[in-house]
Amino acid sequence: xxxxxxAAGDITAILEPxxxxxxxxxxxxxxxxxxxxxGGKVTVNFENEGKVVLDGRKVALVIDEPx
Numbered sequence: 001x002x003x004x005x006x007a008a009g010d011i012t013a014i015l016e017p018x019x020x021x022x023x024x025x026x027x028x029x030x031x032x033x034x035x036x037x038x039g040g041k042v043t044v045n046f047e048n049e050g051k052v053v054l055d056g057r058k059v060a061l062v063i064d065e066p067x
Contacts, residue, residue, distance in 0.1 A: 005060045012040055012056030021061040023054075031066055 015021065019034045021044060030047035037043075040056040054061070 004057050008057055008060040009040075011060050011063070012037065012042060015042055015056070015061065015063075020064050020066055022064050024060060024062055031064060032061075 015034050015037045017034050017036055021032050021034060023029050023032065023044075023046070026049070029049040029052075032044040032046035032049075032052075035043040035045055035051065037056070042054045042056045042059075042061065043051060044054060044061070045051045
């Protein structure tokens with residue numbers, strides 16, 4: 001089974017450290033700040049989940065701003 005999200009690659013390509021994002025399938029994680037984006041592996045520090053490394057081909061993170 002291929003769980004690649006076609007939209008994820010486009011979003012992942014523009015993510016840079018310092019940007020704020022949300023995980024579309026884990027809203028309880030809260031707002032996250034991108035720490036790094038290396039080879040499609042995106043490290044995000046979420047306010048309610050902590051530091052998580054995501055495969056940018058599988059998750060189309062949603063760009064957001066802190067409120």
